Amino acid sequence: xxLREVWxxxxxxxxxxxxxxxxxxxxxxxxxxRGPVELRPQFRAFASDFRASGRFSECLDALKARLADPVGxxxxxxxxxxxxxxxTDLGRLLRTLSxxxxxxxxxxxxxxxxxxxxxxxxxLAVAGPWVVLAxxxxxxxxxxxxxxxxxxxxxxxxxxxxxxxxxxxxxxxRLPEETRVLR
Numbered sequence: 001x002x003l004r005e006v007w008x009x010x011x012x013x014x015x016x017x018x019x020x021x022x023x024x025x026x027x028x029x030x031x032x033x034r035g036p037v038e039l040r041p042q043f044r045a046f047a048s049d050f051r052a053s054g055r056f057s058e059c060l061d062a063l064k065a066r067l068a069d070p071v072g073x074x075x076x077x078x079x080x081x082x083x084x085x086x087x088t089d090l091g092r093l094l095r096t097l098s099x100x101x102x103x104x105x106x107x108x109x110x111x112x113x114x115x116x117x118x119x120x121x122x123x124l125a126v127a128g129p130w131v132v133l134a135x136x137x138x139x140x141x142x143x144x145x146x147x148x149x150x151x152x153x154x155x156x157x158x159x160x161x162x163x164x165x166x167x168x169x170x171x172x173x174r175l176p177e178e179t180r181v182l183r
Contacts (some may be wrong), residue, residue, distance in 0.1 A: 004071065007075065011097050013031055029047035031043035060076050108175070115175055130162070
């Protein structure tokens with residue numbers, strides 16, 4: 001997902017806003033102007049909602065629904081908890097969250113790179129027997145062996161098995177997508 005790359009920037013902007021003396025709602029609202037381009041409309045809507053109602057918690061709920069992203073859910077809930085509980089650890093919390101999100105993105109990138117190796121291996125494993133068959137088919141006696149109903153049935157069954165095996169390898173090798181648990 002493209003948003004995975006921008007969440008650390010969101011958290012960094014929040015942290016710098018809080019360090020600059022902005023209130024938490026102001027720091028969230030300023031992301032509509034200075035945050036990542038992909039998320040500006042959602043944060044502008046938050047700013048508009050907050051100006052209209054002044055209810056931070058309800059505006060966070062609306063923001064969370066607009067973002068509809070597992071990482072966005074974590075950030076919103078961290079902001080809510082910080083606002084409700086209070087304290088001076090917001091800067092540290094945001095720095096820790098930013099570090100965690102960057103490490104998570106880096107790890108996921110490494111896993112996706114290794115996954116591409118698995119997908120290429122699956123393609124090679126499926127294509128290999130057909131390349132060998134094509135090479136063997138250049139000999140007349142091999143081509144003659146498959147020039148019957150039984151030979152066509154063997155080739156059809158082999159093609160079906162390869163298609164099923166390829167789909168299965170792709171499904172097994174797929175990385176799980178993060179689900180929203182903090183709705």
